[in-house]
Amino acid sequence: DGGITQSPKYLFRKEGQNVTLSCEQNLNHDAMYWYRQDPGQGLRLIYYSQIVNDFQKGDIAEGYSVSREKKESFPLTVTSAQKNPTAFYLCASSRLDRDVNEQFFGPGTRLTVL
C-alpha cells in the first residue's frame, strides 16, 4: 500500500533538546511539505521541497531545519531555537505534474516539550 508514514506518533522531549521527526513516502511524489497545526489555527507551512537536495522555507521556518537527501524522505529537526515547539506536526506530499495536485498527509507527530 502506498502512503506516508511519520514516526513516532507521540514524542516527548525536554526543553533545550533537538528532536528529529521522520517522514517517509512511497507514492513517488516529487514534493514534500512540513506543517505545524496548533489548536484554533490553520496549518502553517514550515518547509517544503520540490526536488532532492533542495528545499524552501515556509512561513514559520525559524527554529526548524530539514534535509532531502532522498526522494522518499524529508525529516524535520526541531531545534532548541524554536520558542514554542509543542504542537501537532504534519508531513505531506504531492505530485507536481497534474492539474490537481492534492496533498496527501501522514498521520502526524504530536510533540510535547516539557
Next chain:
Amino acid sequence: GQNIDQPTEMTATEGAIVQINCTYQTSGFNGLFWYQQHAGEAPTFLSYNVLDGLEEKGRFSSFLSRSKGYSYLLLKELQMKDSASYLCACMDSNYQLIWGAGTKLIIKP
C-alpha cells in the same frame, strides 16, 4: 495580506444538510481545496475547484465563485461519522496552500 475565513464551529442533525462557507483573499489563485480532518488524525482530501460552479461527489458537493472569493462545502444526508473539522485551503500564485483555521462540525442524533 492573504486570508481564509470560515466559521469556527457548526452543529447539525443526523440526516440533514449543512453548508460550510469559506471566503478567501489570496495573492493569485490556482484553485481551492476542501479537506476533512477527524480529531487527532491527518487531513484527507475531499474536493478541488478551480472554475466557477458546483462539483458533486456523492453526498459532498463543493461550490466556487472566483469573482466573490467564496466557496462552500455542502454535506447531505449527514451521518455521525461526518463529525470532523473541515479545512478550506487556497492555492496561491506560488502554488502554495494557504489554510483556513477549519470548521468543527458537530452532528447530533
